[in-house]
Amino acid sequence: MLLRVIVSAQEIRRVSLQNIPPSVDELCTVLCNTLDLRGSFVLQYEDPDFGNELCNLTDIKDLPADKATLKVLFTFSGPLSDSTLDTASLTSQSSSRDSTEWPDPFVIPLFSHDIEFQMKVANEAYAKDGTVMVISKGVKSVILDRLADVIIKYTAYPSKDHYESIAKALVAKHPCLKEPGSGKGWYCWVFSLKFKMGNYRQKMMAAGCPEVVVNKRKKGERSSNPVKKSKKGEVHFLPEPPEGQTAVESEENRKTMLLEVQKREPNIQLLDEMMIATFSQRRKEIIGDEPLIFAVMERWPALFSERQLSAEFKRVITKNLLVSFLEGLDASMESLLELYKAGVASKRSNLSSVLQCLQQEDTNQHRRTAALLRAGAITRLIN
Structure with a gap:
């Protein structure tokens, strides 16, 4: 099958496939590997039934049999955001290798x-x-x-x-x-x-x-033994700056955000775009300089909102922050509740009302609430 793939106005590629992938998701994965695409996107195709007007491709059977024209429409997939960026905007802001979720299943590329x-x-x-x-x-x-x-x-x-x-x-x-x-x-x-x-x-x-340099072996300050930093990309993910963007431009974007967050009603769309554009600079400061929290809050106040924290987590870890937290909570819930019940039985806990509520209506939401209250009580005792 022969495809004409419109990545942007300046980049239109010809792709030849031996076989049509069985689903739209697998076609997206094949195009990612073949065209080196990064980030989230949807595919549109020229529908011959409507005079070759573009329509979203939701079923692989809708593609014409032999030849087809596809358009790649990039989307901003950060949590809590419904904004969509056009191709040119996202391309100018993407780094040389974004943190992208691992494909499941992994699609083997074509060889020579x-x-x-x-x-x-x-x-x-x-x-x-x-x-x-x-x-x-x-x-x-x-x-x-x-x-x-x-x-x-x-x-x-x-x-x-x-x-x-x-x-x-x-x-x-x-x-x-x-x-x-x-x-x-x-x-x-x-x-x-x-x-x-x-x-x-x-x-x-x-x-x-x-x-890779940030994860290399270094000599310890007080020991001659080599110290190996963590290899996990999600901990030390350090992307290159967007293509064509200088350090001066990145710093100007940061200063623009400083002014924007002081407004009563900041421009959320502008902050989203600026946070993406300055992601590389921010990671280099946090990983390379290891500043104190108050210094980060002073330079990047926009980062400390629920929306931007979730988006930053998504950029670094490629997972949804709330979903990851709840999955971790559910995995530890039984252990936390057992400790909680033991504390109530020994009269060392004042959260018996929460346990009574849980006994009356044992829902997953109530179990999460009880586990969080228990964890909060333990934290307060430690502090």
Whole structure:
């Protein structure tokens, strides 16, 4: 299938697909990998039934059979925000690699034409008699390099689950790559990917990539032993500044926000856009300078609103703050309630009224309230 993909007015790409993905979500993932797209977006297509006017693509069956024109419409997906930014605006504000949620399932990208041809022949042989492909060092290196190029769009520090999802997807798409004698057929691919990403990070560190440099080994101040900083990208996520934006422009945006938050009714849309534009500068200050909380509040007062805290959490962790908090609370709820009940039984707690309310109506909302009150009481006792 041949696609004409409009990313922006200045970038219109031609994409050829061997097979049509089974769903719109998988088509979005394929376009992300093929066109190096970042951030959240929806797809629109030219509908021939309406004179080729654009319509949102919600069902993959709506696409014309052989050729189609798609438009990528980027959206701002921060929590508590219903604002939508046009393509040019978001493109100018996005960093070289945004913090993007890991795809589930992971979509294996296309390799070079010769590699794809070799694996096609090998897959046919595997389907016929179960013969696995004898992979040369050069072919394996090309496969790992291509996978590393895709992985780095999401994180420089994949987790164990990330590696396993890639290895599973790889042998599922190309069963000829299964390991003979292995129970699952993909364990060695996990180890190879780990080594490849380690070498990839070394190259990025030599090139001066901030996110990798900030996690490098350093000598301890009072010890000769090397101290390894946390590798988690969500802790030390350090994106590059938006393309074309200088440090002077970023500082001007920060000063504009300082004035805006002092207004009785600040421009929420403007603050949203400015917070995105200054994200790189803010992360470098917080990670690199490690300022005190009051210093951060003084320089970035807009950050300390419920809306912007949620949006910043989304930018760094790629998850919804409230949802993550409630999931953690639900996981610990039973333990907290057991402590709470024990405290009431021993008459060391004055929250018996909350327990009585919970006994009368044992809903999830009441259980959360009781757990939070218990945790708050323990915190007050400690302090």
